[in-house]
Amino acid sequence: MARISILVALLAICACASAQFAFLDSAVSRIVSATQEVFKALGESRVSMPHHDEMAAWMHAGIESMGGVLYQKLEHPSFPDYRLRIAMEDEEPATPFCDPGVKQIKGYLDIRDDAHLWFILFESRSDPSNDPLVLWLNGGPGCSSSTGMLFELGPCWVSNQGESTTYNVHSWNTKANLLFLDQPLQVGYSYSDSGETVDNSxxxxxxxxxxxxxxxxxxxxxxxxxxxxxxxxYGGHYAPHIGAEIHRQNKALEPEMTDRIKINLDSLMIGNGLTDPAVQFPSVVEYSCSPSNKYHLFEPESDTCQKLEASSAMCSKLMEVCDKLDSRLACVPASLFCWGSLYGPAQQTGVNLYDVRRQCDREKDGELCYPEMKHIETLLNKPTVKSQLGVPDSIQFESCNMQVNGQFLLQGDSIQNSAKLLEPLLADGVRVLAYAGEADFMCNAIGIQEWILQFPNVYHEAINNATKTPLFARGPTGAKPRQAGYVIKAGEGAGNLAFAWIQRAGHMVPHDQPGVSLAMLNRWLAKEDLTQ
Structure with missing residues (x-):
């Protein structure tokens, strides 16, 4: 407590003199230096001071030391249950995590006093002042967005079994500011003191x-x-709900509500997402049994396919009851039946449901069929890495929390239709892109294309009348482009509503086709034709 009191006292001196900043530049500098010396003497090196024109606001919020990390705090009058905590850096910080060439911001959103969501921002490698901002969320529910950060599209990939990282030249922060958030509570570095979590989207x-x-x-x-x-x-549920909440709050803003920001929501991107289960679940039969799908697992006339047909019909009936009653008593049994009966036969074959081109040895590869998930846990549980990421040393990182997954399941959340939330967003100019790797079984490309074509919206007729346009991957200069999939879209440029079928990719397109996914992202954000 002594070191906090010393700093608060020094900041109070600066805040009281705020009207005379023009004359106090050198004085502020001396106070900053003195504060650094005080902290050094007390053995506390993790501190930096804000510029003096930020001091009054910072003084109001205060600072906090937690788990060996010093945080700047920010409160908001419109959100009394929330507080932002920004991890503070040394005056001469250690090597930044992953991407030393860009600015990083990390910390926690505190919910009340006992719940905490972790985040990190990597600024754009190109033009951070003007490049778009992208929030990335992994699914589960219950899986950390660090999977995206360290295995798919972040500035680096985990390597050497979690002992190091490798620079990712195809990172999505090439031309975008990239923000990762571990949510809901109890996911990744996010935690609650009571162990409670959120159980619905x-x-x-x-x-x-x-x-x-x-x-x-x-x-x-x-x-x-x-x-x-x-x-x-599962971000196929998260993204529409977050987009709908932003859209609703934006429309509710009144001119006098000057303390809130109208969020500049431009678009949603959903990768191999679960969005409309009533459409996507029946597609499991076609994906599993149709010879037109080069990755089909069973012969059409097999007993397995006959059982899948019957299970699909029962699943649809149960989902109709769930939709009509909108009750856990109806939705949870429907969810358990649909997931178990439709996905069980494929899982029993030993195939990797996230990439049917591969087999899965769960003893060796882990429950999620990718040993890299354990490597990420090894890396993110290192004390030095936690320090770099603004995480208290006491927090144990886990790639996926199956308790969170189970709580969402027991609310019937997974079989709700999230596509309907996109209708008002599209009507008001928010763009939507769904893309899908063709080798994914869990959220297969057939079902994703189908819900895009089926759900009611202002572009329904246009996208159903659109033609498939080849999507090409650009290789080295002089190399002939190869086809990487196709695009269906409604609207000019990249489209207002679009679907991209990605070849030679599974559930995690940015990992399997990093160059293709980066080009797709950059074109989408720039509102350029995805196929060019």
């Missing part, structure tokens, strides 16, 4: 909205940038 979206408001209040330079929510897998 609607409530988790409210926490994300509050986070964005506090983040933009503290870092207003990002608030005016075009904002995209990019999410994968």
């Amino acid at each position: 609607k409530d988790s979206a409210k926490d994300v909205y509050a986070f964005l408001q506090l983040f933009f209040a503290r870092f207003p330079k990002y608030a005016d940038l075009p904002f995209t929510i990019a999410a994968e897998s």
